[in-house]
Amino acid sequence: MTHENQKIARIANALLEYFLSNDAKGLTLSISEDTKSAYISLEISDITLSSHESEELIEHLYMERQEEMEEYYWHLLGNDSETEEISLIGMMVDEATVQYNYPVMKIDLVRHF
Amino acid sequence: MAALAKKQHQQNKYRKRNFYLIQMFPIFIIALANTMDSPQNIFDGFRKMIFSSDILITDYVELAGLSATLINASLLFMAISFLAYRLQIKLNGMLIAAIFMTVGFSFFGKNIFNVIPLYLGGYIYSKIQKVDFKNIFVIIIFSSALAPVVSEIAFGLSLPLYYSIPASILFGAFCGFIITPLSANTIAIHDGFNLYNVGFSAGLIALVINSIFKTLGINLKPSQILSTEHSLFFFVMLCLLFTLFIVVGFTLSKLSFKETLKKYTRIFHYSGKLITDFTQLEGYGITYINMGIMGFIALLFVCLTGGLDSLNGPIVGAIFSIFGFSAFGNHPKNSIPIFVGVYLCSLLHLWDANSTTYIVAGLFATALAPIAGRYGIIAGLFVSFLHLAVVTNLHTVHGGLNLYSNGFSCGLIASIVYPIFNIFSPSHKKRKV
Numbered sequence: 001m002t003h004e005n006q007k008i009a010r011i012a013n014a015l016l017e018y019f020l021s022n023d024a025k026g027l028t029l030s031i032s033e034d035t036k037s038a039y040i041s042l043e044i045s046d047i048t049l050s051s052h053e054s055e056e057l058i059e060h061l062y063m064e065r066q067e068e069m070e071e072y073y074w075h076l077l078g079n080d081s082e083t084e085e086i087s088l089i090g091m092m093v094d095e096a097t098v099q100y101n102y103p104v105m106k107i108d109l110v111r112h113f
Numbered sequence: 114m115a116a117l118a119k120k121q122h123q124q125n126k127y128r129k130r131n132f133y134l135i136q137m138f139p140i141f142i143i144a145l146a147n148t149m150d151s152p153q154n155i156f157d158g159f160r161k162m163i164f165s166s167d168i169l170i171t172d173y174v175e176l177a178g179l180s181a182t183l184i185n186a187s188l189l190f191m192a193i194s195f196l197a198y199r200l201q202i203k204l205n206g207m208l209i210a211a212i213f214m215t216v217g218f219s220f221f222g223k224n225i226f227n228v229i230p231l232y233l234g235g236y237i238y239s240k241i242q243k244v245d246f247k248n249i250f251v252i253i254i255f256s257s258a259l260a261p262v263v264s265e266i267a268f269g270l271s272l273p274l275y276y277s278i279p280a281s282i283l284f285g286a287f288c289g290f291i292i293t294p295l296s297a298n299t300i301a302i303h304d305g306f307n308l309y310n311v312g313f314s315a316g317l318i319a320l321v322i323n324s325i326f327k328t329l330g331i332n333l334k335p336s337q338i339l340s341t342e343h344s345l346f347f348f349v350m351l352c353l354l355f356t357l358f359i360v361v362g363f364t365l366s367k368l369s370f371k372e373t374l375k376k377y378t379r380i381f382h383y384s385g386k387l388i389t390d391f392t393q394l395e396g397y398g399i400t401y402i403n404m405g406i407m408g409f410i411a412l413l414f415v416c417l418t419g420g421l422d423s424l425n426g427p428i429v430g431a432i433f434s435i436f437g438f439s440a441f442g443n444h445p446k447n448s449i450p451i452f453v454g455v456y457l458c459s460l461l462h463l464w465d466a467n468s469t470t471y472i473v474a475g476l477f478a479t480a481l482a483p484i485a486g487r488y489g490i491i492a493g494l495f496v497s498f499l500h501l502a503v504v505t506n507l508h509t510v511h512g513g514l515n516l517y518s519n520g521f522s523c524g525l526i527a528s529i530v531y532p533i534f535n536i537f538s539p540s541h542k543k544r545k546v
Contacts, residue, residue, distance in 0.1 A: 063393055063394075064393060066203070066205060066390070066393070067245075067247075067248055068202050068203065068205070068207070068208070068247055068248055068250065068251060069205070069207050069251065069388060069390075070248060071244060071248050071249050071252065071293060071297060072207070072249075072251065072252050072296065072297060072300065072310075072388075073300065073305075073387065073388045074297070075297050075298060075300055075301040076300055076301060076304065076305050076387065076388070087388065087389075087390075087393075087394070088388060091388070091390075091393070
């Protein structure tokens with residue numbers, strides 16, 4: 001639970017930064033938590049990604065959680081980066097769901113404490 | 114629920130099998146080492162190794178003998194892999210890099226005595242911060258960069274042992290305690306462009322300790338103990354290891370040669386910047402193939418710089434480090450520009466290009482491979498020159514107390530150059546996954 005709030009804030013920030021850099025419009029972010037998990041949800045009303053880009057986005061977000069490395073790398077989230085940043089988000093969450101029906105995208109992330 | 118329990122049982126079974134399988138490697142090396150020397154000589158070698166100050170560069174092969182050095186490397190390998198197994202840590206790129214870097218430095222600076230206080234400090238940090246020890250274990254493995262601090266205080270200051278040994282344990286534990294939070298912060302300074310990030314944070318700690326020593330009138334003398342006798346043995350050993358990894362990687366990939374090659378070239382798209390874990394991104398098969406190929410490229414570099422006849426502990430250690438980090442960032446596309454840069458610098462005759470110091474600095478310059486991976490070949494050539502200029506002058510700063518001196522240099526350079534390169538890089542305007 002160390003720095004848990006900062007980690008959730010960084011995940012949300014990195015997601016926002018990534019989509020804003022990709023000219024996304026109409027972003028709605030919500031964060032909630034219960035005793036066991038934090039839930040981050042992002043809805044985008046207008047985003048254009050090629051099929052290759054959306055596939056890679058899903059691939060990186062669906063990466064297995066890597067708790068063993070978290071204390072080392074979480075400070076990197078939110079800095080300027082490209083491929084690696086989305087992988088980092090994937091490594092910091094337990095569940096990820098991405099739904100993309102052009103131009104609308106919905107991302108749900110769950111991080112267990 | 115039953116399905117989950119079955120899956121966990123299956124995973125534990127594989128983990129156990131892999132653990133036993135991986136132990137075959139050090140057991141074979143220990144058996145081999147025992148056939149090459151007498152038990153008495155090995156024991157004497159160990160004694161010399163443990164009671165030396167271990168300041169850079171102390172080649173254990175020369176100091177303690179080949180057999181004692183190989184046994185030291187094997188014991189450290191077994192100890193780390195046992196702890197990782199007990200803590201149920203997944204075998205990911207970072208753990209592979211940490212294990213092989215430790216094995217590499219067990220040829221010149223790390224031994225079973227001087228790493229323990231650092232682990233102890235890390236354990237105390239995890240208890241005080243209420244963090245699971247397994248979540249910081251890999252950083253603690255890297256923290257043994259400061260092992261010479263323990264050895265120097267224990268045996269290098271000519272103090273009575275009943276004072277110096279407890280003091281060295283306390284100092285080492287303190288270093289192990291502070292390295293985790295410090296490393297987490299230093300990684301943000303260079304934004305992950307220095308692969309040896311703990312070398313950067315360890316360098317800062319060593320700088321402070323050396324300054325305190327100097328203030329107290331203690332001036333650490335640089336060490337230059339190097340072996341040249343066992344080049345052929347090391348060459349054959351490394352070639353066998355790299356070939357084995359390529360063969361195992363190819364077998365694990367379960368693809369045809371053409372398909373494997375196509376999948377392998379995918380890793381060239383990654384800049385290598387922290388965190389690029391090839392085991393997660395491309396699987397174990399491709400990772401092991403990359404490790405083997407990078408090992409051969411490092412050997413080729415040593416050959417081109419004329420170091421093949423003098424393969425010693427530090428050069429072998431540096432090759433092992435590249436080998437390990439090829440699971441965690443290094444690949445031919447981002448590393449070859451660095452090697453070429455170092456080789457071109459040798460033509461300037463500014464440094465003694467055949468010396469161990471130059472070759473080792475050249476090999477470790479690959480910590481800056483993410484710069485070449487992100488900003489291109491010219492950037493890679495440029496930072497390799499900067500690294501050689503900086504690292505050859507760093508010894509006076511940390512007094513040889515930081516084994517990852519090259520990581521310190523690469524951290525400084527990456528922190529300075531990446532914001533500047535970002536100004537000219539068009540890629541930062543629009544992100545791509």
